[in-house]
Amino acid sequence: MSDVGRDIRLVGRDLPVGAAAESYRALVSELKAAADVLGAVITSHKVAVVRAADDLIDSLDPVAVECGEVNALRREGTFLRGFARDPMSVGRVVDEIWPRGEHVVCLGAGGSAIALGRHLLSRPEPPSLVFADRSAAAAAHLESVLASRTGVRSDGSGSVEAASAVVHVGPGPWDELVAGSPPGTLVVNATGLGKDRPGSPLSAEADFPRDAVLWELNYRGDLALLRQAERQGVERHDGWQLFCHGWAAALGPILDLPDEAATARRFAELAAPLRPRTGGQ
Known part of the structure; x- marks a missing residue:
């Protein structure tokens, strides 16, 4: 993924709906310890991650505190910052x-x-x-x-x-x-x-x-x-x-993106051939 200003690689990790708290804690702990990882985009389980592993996240932005959820985690050394961008x-x-x-x-x-x-x-x-x-x-x-x-x-x-x-x-x-x-x-x-x-x-x-x-x-x-x-x-x-804007907003604080809305439009343009036919406008 080079359209965000640097070459990065996305690695997917899936947890089932209703996963145990230990599963969330294991993933957050792994993220804190992974020296080559910039952060994580949380596409689901956003409230569950905070409930299960808030003590492993060193700081939450004000929106994350208010909403009790995160959908972006930024790693700075072993310091983990959580953001609610939805x-x-x-x-x-x-x-x-x-x-x-x-x-x-x-x-x-x-x-x-x-x-x-x-x-x-x-x-x-x-x-x-x-x-x-x-x-x-x-x-x-x-x-x-x-x-x-x-x-x-x-x-x-x-x-x-x-x-x-x-x-x-x-x-x-x-x-x-x-x-x-x-x-x-x-x-x-x-x-x-x-x-x-x-x-x-x-x-x-x-x-x-x-x-x-x-x-x-x-x-x-x-x-x-x-x-x-x-x-x-x-x-x-x-x-x-929302899929395109959600990813752009979540990557914003992880990668310091200057214009998330423009990034979302670029995502939509690049991914248009892969868009499922849904009947939505």
Whole structure:
């Protein structure tokens, strides 16, 4: 990989969903001891890494502390710095595909959902946010991160509005949350269903609200929800842009990249021939 200003080699390491804490600790310990390694891009298990191995990470940037996750680790000698970069990459993409709107339904409450909520609640006119997840622990963590960003705020004209985030916990599917949303709702699949595991967070009979926008964070896999939205004529976006922006944002602090957005565009250009055909825009 020479387009980032130096010749580097990527080595992939995979852990299964729900891996034991000892597995995360072993990988972080190995990284600290590897003299020829610059750092690591954490593409999943971002919260789990911090929970299992926070004592092995010597410093966390303020966003990582707030979100309780890392997706980039930079090695400086035996000193390990952790960064949470998803709020930047998620924010860059959602501002492009959904620059304004009043209501969001995010299916999933993991790291990507936290990044999305954090960014959208920082907008001058934040939308109302509804999250849904099977895991009570994930829902509680999301609520704790977003708690400081919800509440009553001024819009600058003397009036006030409430920035709200509601989290539902249950087995799904989440048809009623989506179908009962107002026109123009942004529906986000942040569950991993359709990539890590086959299937969809909605049933095959679920309807989207009028003028809805679907953002399927996956760009590979069976992508059942994306296909369902396509059949209903819903405006839809897959996760390809986020994939490119996510890697650029994570590599930014590891390699001191001067322009992460430009790097993401370059990644997308170089990888275009390898992009899966998903039906997303």
